[in-house]
Amino acid sequence: MGQLVVQKYGGSSVANAARMKNVARRIAAARDDGKGVVVVVSAMGDTTEDLILLAHQVTDHPDDRELDVLLSTGEVMSSTLMAMALGSLGYDAISLTGYQAGIKTDSRYSRARITDIDPQRIERELNSGKIVIVAGFQGITEEMDITTLGRGGSDTTAVALAASLKADSCEIYTDVDGVFSADPRVVPEARKLSDISYEEMLELAVHGARVMHPRAVELGELYQIPILVASSFNNHPGTVIHGGVTMENRNKVRGIAHDMDVAKITLVGVPDRPGVAASLFEPLAEAGVSIDTIVQNAGLSGIADLSFTVSKNDLDKAMRLIGPVAESVGATGVHSSKEFGKVSIVGSGMQTAPGYAARMFKSLHDAGINIEMITTSEIRITCIIQEDKVKDALRALHKSFKLETGE
């Protein structure tokens, strides 16, 4: 066996028989290159959504375990169909479900984490010359119960398999050409990046870039698996996510992420004493509401305003939970608004070079955009702004940081 490649194809790449046959030809080409090939497939097109609708026809509250069993069938179907499509091209292929592929998970239904992979079956099939098609997004618990991995599940399956099999590369094929300096639908001058570091990709993904799920990027970083993100619809070169950062890129903003899904809650007049923040956020955490940004400004009076953001879908739930708590800690009021979004500039070079924040704030100011909240990491600066200004902000920042010119 020469090189081993793990490829992943998303739902839109296998949405119908014609696309599936097209993908089969791409897989066959990799095999023709003499590579061992393991392929991870998502469910066809809208299959997952259709299955969820079906569940809701029989019950208002589908059981988590049962819903996972139901949803797992989508990827099983596409994996067998892909194996058949390869067979019709004369290639020897075999589909494996999550459990047949040895993908073990914890038992957190609908958002299980991969705990271990037993690669024996895959290796046996590879050694017998077969192309192995693995149903993505799923695994099995110690109790032999089927789980699904939640968002980004098939990307995660692919990266985890690449790590377990010590593959030479991991290729994520999707419906876009790679990772761009900003969303090209908003910024037409956005440029495709030829490469990007794990941590940069992680920041972009967490803050709104949808091309790849953060957990798969994290896993790639953990095992140092280079990940190619490219289109399944053409042969453009794509973007490689890897560990190194080239010299030329060290002082650059690499990309700008944006996210429209920001709702903000502000507690007014919160007494600034230990334990208040914990008592506010614990009930939200228990209810599974993710808090994104938190900003607190304590004045001299010992009274603070505390703001935080959640996704818009979670706002109503968060408000129901936070109301009584806010009262009990003595806050004088609670406000909320769904009218927010955020823009984030990301680049490894930012940690060593000053001036990025100032330039970002000035660009937004020049574009007449007010900044509501600011958060930073070592390689990222995020501004929460009015939702209807997000696209303007993206274009202004893209221009200001000259992202349209070569890397």
Added chain:
Amino acid sequence: MGQLVVQKYGGSSVANAARMKNVARRIAAARDDGKGVVVVVSAMGDTTEDLILLAHQVTDHPDDRELDVLLSTGEVMSSTLMAMALGSLGYDAISLTGYQAGIKTDSRYSRARITDIDPQRIERELNSGKIVIVAGFQGITEEMDITTLGRGGSDTTAVALAASLKADSCEIYTDVDGVFSADPRVVPEARKLSDISYEEMLELAVHGARVMHPRAVELGELYQIPILVASSFNNHPGTVIHGGVTMENRNKVRGIAHDMDVAKITLVGVPDRPGVAASLFEPLAEAGVSIDTIVQNAGLSGIADLSFTVSKNDLDKAMRLIGPVAESVGATGVHSSKEFGKVSIVGSGMQTAPGYAARMFKSLHDAGINIEMITTSEIRITCIIQEDKVKDALRALHKSFKLETGE
């Protein structure tokens, strides 16, 4: 745990969400009676056919193993949906796939046989008070490959589980009210039988009655599992298939089966010497063509005419195979026709009482129906007749044997 019942619901009984909820209420009623309940479900409505069409969109010749994986998803889907529907009624239910339910098979894809059942998981779930919903029609090989059981697969799953779990009863729910003295769509006076013996049911099923597949009946007989066949759409009492034959029924024809799917091949002038029949039928057996009836009339000359029947779908294949062989054994001609059907009278009492054959032949003669071929078993007489006379024959025989009057 009190009584344990295994119920099976066919595809039309779970064809959509409304029917599924209706079935869930029936299952819940059995649970309310204090019974332990294991349910086997088929795929919803036309799911299996739809999946086969999908496979044929990607390849003209789907691989057997892959097609089994694909088809198995249909029953997995309906099992999880049924568990959800029960959950929404407030009942604790869990779905199990074939392999989770411990159903082991050989590796003959698309027509696997159950080799063993490991009931541990089902028993654990039953003991914890759960209703267990098993995906029918499927199992897993020693190599952990998914198989499907072929025709009658879900019925077979149910009967096998009833045997393995030592269930008190096995109930097959379908879209008809039970086993009838003849097909009520052809004979309006046909009467539902309150009970029937395994061997009678087997003969009826083999010779055209579609209410239950012969292999499930055979399995029921082997393990002496009483099987109730009833409708999932009403509460009519149904038919019990069991081992005993009541005194009153010993001298009766119990039912008449018919089958339109008969093609006949006749070899003219076959030399009547040992080994000729074997050399004719071996190539057909190897090609998977089932021979039904064989009739040979050897004359004094040492030359015989040999006729046999196959299903109409197999006729072209059979003719291609039989042509060269017929020539090589010295037959002077081969004729074939698709214009045949058959009627069979079945009843345990026939083996001890004479006169049934004579009465059958006279009834057909009186109705102006010519008999082409005759075969018999101890409890059955079958006549091959012209296809367009089958319905007339059914009605004539039903009347002649007074099947419309009580048992």
